[in-house]
Amino acid sequence: MTTHFIAAEIDLQESPVQLQQAIDAELQKRGEPLRWSIASVDAETQKAQVEAIVTVADDSTALA
């Protein structure tokens, strides 16, 4: 397993829970989300800047 820091820009959604789902879906493209938060919101572009750590599995990650 490896850990990676990523930044992503997510379109604001109609509700907080929809935004949460959109963030999760975007992060899933890059790995398994471990920790994330919205760092800022641009009202003009209607986008949220998200910072996150994701993990990516590799072949040697199996636990004993």
Place this chain on the structure above:
Amino acid sequence: MNRRPYTVLLIVPTGVGASIGGYAGDALPVARAIAQICDRLIAHPNVLNGAQLYWNLPNAFYVEGYGLDKFASGCWGLRPVHQNRVGLILDQGIEPDLRLRQLQAADAARATLGLNLTDYVVTDAPLQVELRTSASGASWGTIQNPDSLLRAAEVLIKQAKAEAIAVVARFPDDTDSQALQQYRHGQGVDPLAGAEAVISHLVVRTFKIPCAHAPALTPLPLDPDISPRSAAEEIGYTFLPCVLVGLSRAPHFITSKCDRPQQSDVWAEQVDAVVVPANACGGSALLSLSQLPVQIIAVEENYTQMQVPPEKLGIKALRVNSYLEALGVLVAHRAGISIDALSPALSSLRCLS
């Protein structure tokens, strides 16, 4: 009397430079005050840990951030316990003298506080923590050998029957860095906090048991101008005592609603109020709880590096200036008193058209 226990969640996000709670356990007085006026306080290690300092709050739930997010989303519940067997993981990258300091802290917690610890495990490789600061100014971090961490946790859980995991990882000494100097003087962002959260999140996500982290660092040169907010980390060789105390009574996670329910179990829908810094409302837990009938109290005075006020995300929150004001709101909310009735201007009712 069949009264619903009044339950408050106190969040001070980790590694974002919160002016209250961004340093060495300096949100603990807030937690102590809130614990006095609620039945159950749920908070996380960043709020309750003060290195060698801690405070026993009998009605507080010590819940690590990953578990807190799962709890808030309704996926996991919390089950209070009388005690946990705490397993200790030491990073192989810790030098012998520094390792001994950690072990002495663990033994002291056993002998002086009566905590129940298992034998310890040293990781089979150095964890190699790397720190970074994001564009927003928040501290983050990665570890090079997460599998080694998880293998050590597995040994403690399976062989030693540990019910909670304390991790001590060797963090880089960067004594001359501007970030560290600012932090020691009560300014800026804790450069270690983001990486600490990554370590504990990994263990909680994988094993679904309580976990918290304390960094191993060489002692810093004496500085006469240390901020009181950072001073708790200047008074000893290890930050482990608060972690062991917190974990010793941390609630277990209920990861399935099919699990036989107990009366003391707590689920997200039982949370009555959440207190959070007003410009740091972009965390997963708050987004989840904003969908429930929870009173969200946003504290303006607790400034952070984040730029996420509740309104920008469509979260309905009551803004207050200070934690003192938040305490008043909580008291009124618990008593069923509209806060409008406490101000001199109270408008008349209008007819809905």
